[in-house]
Amino acid sequence: xxxxxxxxxxxxxxxxxxxxxxxxxxxxxxxxxxxxxxxxxxxxxxxxxxxxxxxxxxxxxxxxxxxxxxxxxxxxxxxxxxxxxxxxxxxxxxxxxxxxxxxxxxxxxxxxxxxxxxxxxxxxxxxxxxxxxxxxxxxxxxxxxxxxxxxxxxxxxxxxxxxxxxxxxxxxxxxxxxxxxxxxxxxxxxxxxxxxxxxxxxxxxxxxxxxxxxxxxxxxxxxxxxxxxxxxxxxxxxxxxxxxxxxxxxxxxxxxxxxxxxxxxxxxxxxxxxxxxxxxxxxxxxxxxxxxxxxxxxxxxxxxxxxxxxxxxxxx
Numbered sequence: 001x002x003x004x005x006x007x008x009x010x011x012x013x014x015x016x017x018x019x020x021x022x023x024x025x026x027x028x029x030x031x032x033x034x035x036x037x038x039x040x041x042x043x044x045x046x047x048x049x050x051x052x053x054x055x056x057x058x059x060x061x062x063x064x065x066x067x068x069x070x071x072x073x074x075x076x077x078x079x080x081x082x083x084x085x086x087x088x089x090x091x092x093x094x095x096x097x098x099x100x101x102x103x104x105x106x107x108x109x110x111x112x113x114x115x116x117x118x119x120x121x122x123x124x125x126x127x128x129x130x131x132x133x134x135x136x137x138x139x140x141x142x143x144x145x146x147x148x149x150x151x152x153x154x155x156x157x158x159x160x161x162x163x164x165x166x167x168x169x170x171x172x173x174x175x176x177x178x179x180x181x182x183x184x185x186x187x188x189x190x191x192x193x194x195x196x197x198x199x200x201x202x203x204x205x206x207x208x209x210x211x212x213x214x215x216x217x218x219x220x221x222x223x224x225x226x227x228x229x230x231x232x233x234x235x236x237x238x239x240x241x242x243x244x245x246x247x248x249x250x251x252x253x254x255x256x257x258x259x260x261x262x263x264x265x266x267x268x269x270x271x272x273x274x275x276x277x278x279x280x281x282x283x284x285x286x287x288x289x290x291x292x293x294x295x296x297x298x299x300x301x302x303x304x305x306x307x308x309x310x311x312x313x314x315x316x
Contacts, residue, residue, distance in 0.1 A: 003021075004256050006019065007061070008086065008252065011033060014033045027051055030246055061266065062079040064249070086248040087251055088101065095215055100213075104220035105219055107132055107134055109218075151224035154224070157186040158186075160191065198233065216244070219245050277300055
């Protein structure tokens with residue numbers, strides 16, 4: 001049976017999905033990147049091949065996320081796409097007719113608006129960590145509660161406590177202040193969820209027309225408190241798709257399938273790449289005043305990819 005592999009390499013998580021011809025998810029893996037994308041990609045590929053039926057043939061592969069080029073040259077990707085495209089494709093695939101996508105990941109957040117399955121507008125926030133998964137992880141750890149319980153605890157709140165949410169530093173300081181004033185943990189967490197949603201809508205969502213159906217995806221979609229706050233502020237039902245935390249991988253797997261249907265062949269190197277030795281190196285080009293930092297990826301002793309250059313001099 002033919003299947004299609006999607007890999008989403010982000011700063012916090014690396015996600016791997018295998019789709020069937022009829023767009024069913026055969027396999028989905030959510031792995032913590034932990035600052036080691038190379039090792040995590042190899043680990044994910046080994047885990048995938050162990051879980052997949054040996055009769056399954058990977059007919060195409062695509063990569064997305066901040067580490068998409070790295071993953072793409074290692075695996076032999078048929079398509080390398082940005083996160084906006086991958087998330088939009090996945091959302092349209094799993095929830096046909098979706099008009100707005102709210103996406104909050106480990107380090108960034110984005111909003112995408114669609115019309116008839118076509119992206120009409122989007123915005124990203126990659127500068128501030130307020131409201132992202134890494135900030136919520138940090139606060140859960142500071143409060144000594146499991147991140148899995150964080151959102152549900154917010155739903156137990158009886159009183160709305162206002163928390164400053166425009167900045168992670170101010171939010172944390174305000175939370176500590178509210179704790180010292182004697183507010184309950186549930187009320188403080190509920191206030192934080194509300195503050196982070198306000199921040200998202202006032203910055204990432206500013207000027208955007210948010211229409212139903214609305215999808216909430218990314219790792220933070222697991223937080224019931226954030227979902228409830230979105231529904232309260234928007235006055236709309238918010239849908240969390242089944243594979244909310246691996247949607248980028250789902251989308252790029254579908255894009256790879258479409259690419260190979262057009263070209264008739266795949267460049268996938270096979271799962272054996274997980275056993276090869278890889279390393280990265282960089283150098284500064286001195287041929288012009290741009291002084292580009294060129295990054296190289298080595299497979300064994302061979303350079304298989306370069307990026308960072310602004311001219312074709314170092315293209316492979």
